[in-house]
Amino acid sequence: MKYVIIIFALASLFINTAIAAVERPSDAELHAFKAFHHAVYMVTTAKQAGGTNKLLHTTKLPTEGTDPVVSPALDHIYTKAIIDLTTGPVVVEMPEVDKDRYFSIHITDQEHYTIYDEIHPVGKYVFVRKGKDMDVPEGAKVIESPGDYPHLFIRAQVKTPEDMANVLPIQQKIKLIGVSKELVIENPVKFTIKTHDVYPQNRVFLEAAVGFGKEDYLRVSKYIGENAPRLSAKGNIGKFGPIDSKEPGSNNPEDRAAAIVGHLGFPLHHAFYAPHFTNCSDEVLNGDKTEVFVFPYEPEGVELFWSVTRYSALTRNTIAGKNDLFNAYNTKPDANGNITVTFSVEDPKDGTYWMPVNKGEPYYLVVRYYKPDVNNLPKKPCK
Secondary structure, eight states: HHHHHHHHHHHHTTTOOSSOOOOOOHHHHHHHHHHHHHHHHHHHHHHHHHHHTTOEESSSSSSOOEEESSOOOOSEEEEEOOOTTSSOEEEEOOOOOOOTTTTEEEEEEEEEEEEEEEHHHHHHEEEETSSSSOOOOOTEEEESBBBOOOOOEEEEEEOOOOHHHHHHHHHTTEEEOOOOOOOOOSSHHHHHHHBBBHHHHHHHHHHTTTTTOOHHHHHHHHHHHHHHHTTTTTTTTTEEEEEEEOSSSTTTHHHHHHHHTTOOOOTTEEEEEEOOOOTTSOOBBBSOOEEEEEESOOOOOBOOOOOEEETTTTBOOTTTOOOOOTTTTTTOOOTEEEEEEEESSOOOOSSSEEEEEOOOBBOOOEEEEESTTTOOOOOSSHH
16 A cells, blocks of 8 residues: 555645745656666556556546646556566567557656567567567567566557547457566665666666655655746657757756656657647636637647546546537538647637636646657647
8 A cells, every 4th residue: 555655645745836946856866766666666557457467558538637657648547567577578460550549659668768669569579678688479579678677668649538448448459478476576766777788877876766655755755846837848849768868958868767757658759749838928827817728720840649537636637527628520621720728717618618717726738649750849829
């Protein structure tokens, strides 16, 4: 139970910021923060799945405002697993999915770097531990992991609530073959150093922070929460790519630590997450004021799909009982090729798409663009 509490603590720390600002953590603490959070998450997820090397399917969209993930996506449902390579290779078999439905595989290492991602994976994939001689099934695509416990994340697009019935059977066709065990982690940072080939440029930091514990985690979480507007201004740029990513800020410890707010997000070439906390006059979004944003129905440079999701800034979650999402599947373009969304307490009944907000409460929106042109990223929807 303590692990679940720690994960929820990060979300709750964003609800209010303290009067006294928290001092910037050291680079060692920022690196340890990532490893700590990810290790705790692995324990929780493995327990929910019934052990390592067990698939854990989400079968509902997180629309009730209680999801443990901060700013959960409503574009897809997940299949996750804590891969365990301590007793040998692990095989994952992916079904063939129609090309008009987004379907992806995403692998993250224990330092929270992406080591593999692919859209429309199909066939047999084998996970092997780097530096160990492991048998590989013939014809399988090899994913080499620098640690014993890579994280498997599979996303299957849900276009509308009615479309869910078409997606659940896809999950059931995913197969995983590997030895399952209980995952126990007493010291997250020490565990990471022991079971993962820490990147040379990060080793000195993690070794300096082997005593990083729950109180340290909460303190760094508080710092990240207080600095969220600054650290989230450029979305996911530099936050989720591989260790050698060329994205701006990818070697910045603050940016990488801030990525824990969107734990297990995609690198930029796969998806661009654009968070907006203010209106076009740079005023913080609040339910007391009606806001209108205009989005292109077919954003330039976006190869796959897009969505606009609104969240409560008090909970960093969806708002129960209210619509939270607009995308190309529940809207139609106007004569100018745009959609107009009104954020207000009452339905404007003016032909625009209504996104309900709560009176007196702050909120924010995240626009997600899948397979964007990284050299021509969509701008904030302001004239």
